[in-house]
Amino acid sequence: MRDRLVIAIDGPAAAGKGTLARRLAEALGLAYLDTGGLYRAVGLSLLREGGSPDDPQAAEAAAKRLDPALLNDPELRGEATGNAASKVAAIPAVRAALLDFQRNFASNPPEGAKGAVLDGRDIGTVVCPDADAKLFVTASLEARAKRRVKELREKGIDIIEETVLQEMRDRDIRDSQRAVAPLVPAKDALVLDTTELDADAAFRAALRFIETRN
Numbered sequence: 001m002r003d004r005l006v007i008a009i010d011g012p013a014a015a016g017k018g019t020l021a022r023r024l025a026e027a028l029g030l031a032y033l034d035t036g037g038l039y040r041a042v043g044l045s046l047l048r049e050g051g052s053p054d055d056p057q058a059a060e061a062a063a064k065r066l067d068p069a070l071l072n073d074p075e076l077r078g079e080a081t082g083n084a085a086s087k088v089a090a091i092p093a094v095r096a097a098l099l100d101f102q103r104n105f106a107s108n109p110p111e112g113a114k115g116a117v118l119d120g121r122d123i124g125t126v127v128c129p130d131a132d133a134k135l136f137v138t139a140s141l142e143a144r145a146k147r148r149v150k151e152l153r154e155k156g157i158d159i160i161e162e163t164v165l166q167e168m169r170d171r172d173i174r175d176s177q178r179a180v181a182p183l184v185p186a187k188d189a190l191v192l193d194t195t196e197l198d199a200d201a202a203f204r205a206a207l208r209f210i211e212t213r214n
Contacts, residue, residue, distance in 0.1 A: 004114060004115045005028065005030060005114060005115030005116075005132050005133075005210075005214065006106050006107075006115055006116055006118075006128050006130075006131045006132050007021075007024060007028075007030065007115070007116070007117045007118070007131060007132065007133045007134075007135070007210060008118055008119075008123035008124035008127070008128045008131035008133070008134045008135070008186070008189075009021045009024075009117065009118070009119040009120075009123065009124075009134075009135045009136075009137060010119070010120060010121055010122065010123050010124050010125070010134075010135070010136050010137070010183065010185065010186070010189070011119075011121075011135075011136055011137035011138050011183075012138060012139075012144065012168075012171075012172055012175065012183060013082065013144060013148070013168055013171055013172075014139070014144035014145070014147045014148040014151075014168070015137045015138050015139045015144055015194055016137055016139065016147075016194045016197075016199065016202055017119045017135075017137040018034055018036075018119055019199055020119075020135075020137060020192075020199070020202055020203060020206055021034070021117045021118075021119040022117075023199070023203050024117050024203070024206060024207070024210070025116075025117040027203075027207070028114070028115070028117075028210075029113065029114050030109065030113050030114060030115045030116050030117050031105070031109035031110055031111065031113035031115070031116045031117070032116070032117050032118075032119075033102065033105045033106075033116060033117070033118045033119075034119055034120075035098075035102050035118055035119065035120035035121075035123065035127065036085065036119070036120050036121070037071050037076060038066065038071070038098050038101065038102070039085040039086075039088055039089045039094070039098070040076045040077075040081050040082065040084075040085040041066055041067070041070035041071055041073070041076065042059060042062045042063045042066060042085065042088050042094060042098075043081050043082075043083075043084030043085040043087070043088050044070060044073060044075055044076060044081045044084070045062045045066070045067070045070060046058060046059060046062050046084060046088070047080065047081065047084055049062070053083075053084040053085075053087035053088045054087055056091045056093060056094075059087075059088040059091050059093070059094050060091065060093035060094055060097060062088075062094075063088070063093070063094045063097035063098055064097050066097075066098075079152070079159075079164070079167060082167075082171070083167060083170075083171065086171045086174050086175060087174070089121065089175070089178070090174055090175075090178040090179075090180070092179075092180045095122075095126075095180055095181055099126075099127065102118060102120075102123075102127045102128075103127060103128070105118065106118055106127070106128050106131075115132075121175055121181070121183045122181035122182075122183070124136070124185070124186030124188075124189050125181065125184065125186050126181045129186070132210075132213055132214055133190075133209060133210045133213040133214065134186045134188055134189035134190070135189055135190050135191075135192055135206055135209065136185035136186070136189045136190070136191045136192065137192045137194060137202070138191065138192070138193055138194070139193060139194045139195040140195045141165065141168060141169060141172065142165070143194075143195045144168060145161060145164050145165040145168050146161070148164050148168065149161045149164050152164070190205075190206070190209045192205060192206060
């Protein structure tokens with residue numbers, strides 16, 4: 001392994017990229033950043049202020065004054081916040097406002113870490129195009145919807161699976177078709193389909209790939 005590792009993990013919602021990223025960071029002694037949390041924090045801030053995630057000026061202002069404390073807010077994982085995050089993420093000025101934060105985290109990881117693992121939608125293509133290893137974690141829409149429903153119900157949230165399926169389909173379309181930094185695999189990324197893989201199998205496959213890249 002190199003002295004300083006940067007691992008980029010991209011993929012759609014509920015594909016398992018966050019779980020994988022955290023496990024890799026822990027196993028390899030790297031810092032971890034859920035970049036989607038930054039956009040969720042912007043979306044949550046707007047919702048609480050009564051603003052609209054479709055308003056570019058309001059979204060940019062929220063991104064520029066982002067309070068890092070929001071990254072630990074329980075409401076960050078809510079469906080309404082996720083949908084707002086998907087909308088603000090399509091706004092170029094919001095992405096620009098958060099780009100430096102992400103790149104600085106990768107180049108100067110906190111607490112003396114040997115590198116960083118970042119997961120999101122455009123890490124391997126835009127944020128860290130020179131990352132040492134890139135993965136694109138995906139799964140079928142149906143499998144991802146079932147996972148999200150299970151997660152929400154375990155938290156005591158009563159949700160209709162068809163509603164989650166449609167909201168996830170809409171998010172996929174927004175994320176993959178936006179003009180700036182669309183959700184696509186980097187050309188040199190390992191595409192890891194977790195539809196039939198459990199977390200342990202995905203972790204082993206990712207670790208083998210990272211070892212071959214370094």
